[in-house]
Amino acid sequence: MWTGTTPRIKVLVIDDSALVRKNITETLALDPEIEVVGMANDPLIAMDKVERLQPDVITLDMEMPRMDGLTYLRQMHAKRSPVAVVVISSLTPQGSSVALAAMDAGASEVLAKPDGNTSIGALAAKLSFHVKAAYAAKQRTRHHPKAPFTPAVRPAQVSHPASHAKPGDRRLIVIGASTGGVEALRSLLPALPQGLPPILVVQHIPAFFSKAVAERLNTLTPYEVREAVNDEAILPGECLIAPGNHHLMVVADAHGYRTRLTQSPPVHHCRPAVDLLFRSAAQTAGAHTLAILLTGMGSDGALGMHAIHQVGGINLTEHEDSCVVYGMPRAAVNLGVVDKLVMLEQMPKALLEALAELPT
Structure with a gap:
């Protein structure tokens, strides 16, 4: 559990929608244990900001210009990045397929991206919870690396x-x-x-x-x-x-x-x-x-x-x-x-x- 004496979890928000970036940032700002340290509208900008701001967690859109979120995530995974990732993906079968690939590539959590039927307010109650879960998972796997997936036994x-x-x-x-x-x-x-x-x-x-x-x-x-x-x-x-x-x-x-x-x-x-x-x-x-x-x-x-x-x-x-x-x-x-x-x-x-x- 976090207390007032422990550092806040630093989050970088990556999404090509200015409105979504603003809403996610405002939502996370309501939690005193989380600090949004920056925003980026695509992975190429995010690369520089991750280097400079050293976030603990990023929230990552999947569909963005110049580089999609899955490609960026795979690059992070290949470099063994210490940053935890919460994917925010569209509520479609295609989006779900990409989200599943994102988990294979190292994402800790997947949430539904707001669309015409839902708002970021629908995520408010659980967004900070999943950011904390992703952070906890990353901290554990950094100290206890896991082997690639294989079934436990045949x-x-x-x-x-x-x-x-x-x-x-x-x-x-x-x-x-x-x-x-x-x-x-x-x-x-x-x-x-x-x-x-x-x-x-x-x-x-x-x-x-x-x-x-x-x-x-x-x-x-x-x-x-x-x-x-x-x-x-x-x-x-x-x-x-x-x-x-x-x-x-x-x-x-x-x-x-x-x-x-x-x-x-x-x-x-x-x-x-x-x-x-x-x-x-x-x-x-x-x-x-x-x-x-x-x-x-x-x-x-x-x-x-x-x-x-x-x-x-x-x-x-x-x-x-x-x-x-x-x-x-x-x-x-x-x-x-x-x-x-x-x-x-x-x-x-x-x-x-x-x-x-x-x-x-």
């Missing part, structure tokens, strides 16, 4: 027959993640075999981008991964990801479980929120619930894990040593509701072992 390497779903099986797997979570999911999900109980995922990402993430994951896994839709049956052997800007919850019906999507107010500045998924799982699946909380800033998911703990489910959290940001797992640990802390590369094995312990 599906054939991890197996536990008792973990596979059978007719009438009531077990449910729920996963929550935030900063660094897209990479963590790319490690965990492809390492899981087919035939497991259903998996529901809340990852803090904007609308449209969640679909791009689901489609990418679906190409890596031996089972189907896709965005959830409202009021659909939740089936074994599938992984459903919460759409951006919608809370995902689970409800019971005569045949098992169904999804419920809502746009009720954000929780912890987030929609979707992990807590809402976890609490609904506790209420609906009870002791048949396995919850996993991966890397992320803040405390979302901790209270949901408390609810799961109270009904006899099993809670696993990612170990501090493999987290990009050890915020959400730490909050759950501090509540005393975590059954096991697990390094990310060991999470597939731990997940299957925990499933085998749950009542079916």
Whole structure:
């Protein structure tokens, strides 16, 4: 946490729109822990300002003249820049594809760029939160460099027959993640075999981008991964990801479980929120619930894990040593509701072992 005695986080705002630059700057200026040290209308100007101003974080538009944001980000990544990057991308399928490439190139966070339907005011509640998350993630990775992405283990390497779903099986797997979570999911999900109980995922990402993430994951896994839709049956052997800007919850019906999507107010500045998924799982699946909380800033998911703990489910959290940001797992640990802390590369094995312990 920041205090009045610690240096403020220095931010450089890069966007070709003068209005967006002004609005982002004014929004961040409301947070006493953040200082906007400059603005730039394209990456070529930004290069000089980064050198002179030494920002901790930049907010980066993707579509700009002379050089696009993705090219600039890739150059920064190649030079191992110490500056954290928050991408602000358009809410379109094409923008989401570029945003996903931006995360591959080292962006810590992706937010939706204001358009005709939304204003920068819609970002105000969470913009400073994500700037702080990006800063925390960069600080950690500078001191604990991570190897290039590879799946934790191959599906054939991890197996536990008792973990596979059978007719009438009531077990449910729920996963929550935030900063660094897209990479963590790319490690965990492809390492899981087919035939497991259903998996529901809340990852803090904007609308449209969640679909791009689901489609990418679906190409890596031996089972189907896709965005959830409202009021659909939740089936074994599938992984459903919460759409951006919608809370995902689970409800019971005569045949098992169904999804419920809502746009009720954000929780912890987030929609979707992990807590809402976890609490609904506790209420609906009870002791048949396995919850996993991966890397992320803040405390979302901790209270949901408390609810799961109270009904006899099993809670696993990612170990501090493999987290990009050890915020959400730490909050759950501090509540005393975590059954096991697990390094990310060991999470597939731990997940299957925990499933085998749950009542079916």
